[in-house]
Amino acid sequence: MTTSTDFVVNRNNLREGKFVDTALPALKPGQVLLQVDKFALTSNNITYGAAGDTIGYWKFFPAMEGWGRIPVWGYGVVMESKCDQLPVGERVYGYFPISTYLVVDPAKVTPMAFVDGAAHRAGLPPVYNQYQRVAGDSAYYAGRENEIALFRPLFSTSFLIDDFLAENDFFGGRNVVLASASSKTALGLAQLLYDHRKGQVKVVGLTSKANMPFVERTGYYDEAFGYDDVAKLDARVPTVLVDFAGNRKIVAAIHTHFGDQLRYSCIVGATHWENLAHGGSLAEAERVHLPGARPTLFFAPDRIVKRTADWGYPTLHKRIGDALTAFAASSKSWMRIVEGRGQNAIVKVYGDFIAGKTNPAEGHILVLWLATLGSP
Ligand SMILES: NC(=O)c1ccc[n+]([C@@H]2O[C@H](COP(=O)([O-])OP(=O)(O)OC[C@H]3O[C@@H](n4cnc5c(N)ncnc54)[C@H](OP(=O)(O)O)[C@@H]3O)[C@@H](O)[C@H]2O)c1
Numbered sequence: 001m002t003t004s005t006d007f008v009v010n011r012n013n014l015r016e017g018k019f020v021d022t023a024l025p026a027l028k029p030g031q032v033l034l035q036v037d038k039f040a041l042t043s044n045n046i047t048y049g050a051a052g053d054t055i056g057y058w059k060f061f062p063a064m065e066g067w068g069r070i071p072v073w074g075y076g077v078v079m080e081s082k083c084d085q086l087p088v089g090e091r092v093y094g095y096f097p098i099s100t101y102l103v104v105d106p107a108k109v110t111p112m113a114f115v116d117g118a119a120h121r122a123g124l125p126p127v128y129n130q131y132q133r134v135a136g137d138s139a140y141y142a143g144r145e146n147e148i149a150l151f152r153p154l155f156s157t158s159f160l161i162d163d164f165l166a167e168n169d170f171f172g173g174r175n176v177v178l179a180s181a182s183s184k185t186a187l188g189l190a191q192l193l194y195d196h197r198k199g200q201v202k203v204v205g206l207t208s209k210a211n212m213p214f215v216e217r218t219g220y221y222d223e224a225f226g227y228d229d230v231a232k233l234d235a236r237v238p239t240v241l242v243d244f245a246g247n248r249k250i251v252a253a254i255h256t257h258f259g260d261q262l263r264y265s266c267i268v269g270a271t272h273w274e275n276l277a278h279g280g281s282l283a284e285a286e287r288v289h290l291p292g293a294r295p296t297l298f299f300a301p302d303r304i305v306k307r308t309a310d311w312g313y314p315t316l317h318k319r320i321g322d323a324l325t326a327f328a329a330s331s332k333s334w335m336r337i338v339e340g341r342g343q344n345a346i347v348k349v350y351g352d353f354i355a356g357k358t359n360p361a362e363g364h365i366l367v368l369w370l371a372t373l374g375s376p
Pocket residue numbers: 042043044045047048153154157179180181182183184185186206207208211244245267268269270271272273298299300301353354355356357358359360
């Protein structure tokens with residue numbers, strides 16, 4: 001019998017986390033046992049927890065009553081297989097719990113990917129149920145595993161927001177204000193806008209005072225301001241807000257400052273996660289009446305469904321992959337990968353994100369099982 005070690009957090013208090021052991025039943029025909037290898041941890045994963053009840057992130061990897069398993073993006077290796085198409089030793093990329101093992105029920109297996117067809121995952125957004133087989137992934141190579149784990153889910157969102165805004169001619173906006181400008185998803189969008197939409201829009205970052213020098217150093221923003229300086233933004237210019245912070249006071253201050261000049265308000269994230277805790281939700285932002293354009297939630301999985309229908313999945317995957325290659329190369333000037341191994345490292349990095357103590361110039365790659373980091 002296999003025992004999995006799982007990191008679980010109190011669903012009512014994300015500050016409380018612990019490791020528990022769970023005995024896994026023997027595999028059923030068709031099932032595969034994956035050992036969870038390395039994974040990335042960023043604010044995005046904290047948002048999964050903070051929005052666990054409202055968006056349903058707790059449903060992916062069930063835990064005991066009152067506790068949840070925060071999903072992360074990373075790699076797994078087939079350790080035991082009752083599925084002929086997925087042999088032992090095969091490496092896959094996808095959505096995992098912070099655990100040593102995960103049992104999946106592969107369905108729709110192709111040389112590129114498969115879907116976890118487990119009953120409890122049916123009905124959840126398809127992007128989270130799909131696992132890429134790294135041997136068949138055109139956008140993978142071993143030397144870039146860490147960057148892929150860190151950036152692929154975040155930068156895909158950056159790419160899709162850039163694509164969505166450009167498709168709509170930026171709703172007439174000439175400035176794009178990115179709140180929580182030091183977050184990796186914002187940086188991906190900023191780089192795409194700065195490098196490819198020059199002359200069309202100006203890229204304006206809004207961040208905490210401590211992260212101002214970092215944001216300026218990335219070189220992706222035309223201008224950067226602190227959260228206390230919303231009044232200094234040029235309200236004469238038609239503007240689009242893309243909010244990654246989820247801080248209601250800041251969003252309200254921007255809407256009030258710009259009034260009708262705010263042409264679009266795109267609600268993406270909540271790095272300031274406590275705004276979502278205790279039953280709050282990102283969707284609530286849509287219901288608050290504010291001056292200017294009505295805040296509208298951007299949910300990347302929905303846009304992926306649309307662009308997959310428009311372009312086909314291989315084209316979408318390649319376009320994101322090509323753009324990600326350029327972003328990952330450019331990130332070397334402002335981010336270093338920090339690797340951590342074992343329970344203490346995970347607890348420390350998780351706690352730092354919860355407390356808002358992380359350094360935006362670092363990208364965290366973690367391993368729970370005790371083996372050498374970096375070994376595919
Ligand atoms: N809607 C979607 O489909 C979608 C898809 C992908 C990501 N997202 C969201 O986008 C957001 C960014 O994610 P990410 O992984 O890119 O973030 P990240 O790189 O980990 O962001 C780090 C930054 O977030 C802020 N921050 C982090 N923890 C904080 C805390 N406890 N209190 C206050 N500020 C804190 C700080 O930025 P500042 O000082 O600049 O505020 C920090 O530098 C997340 O909320 C994520 O869920 C949404």
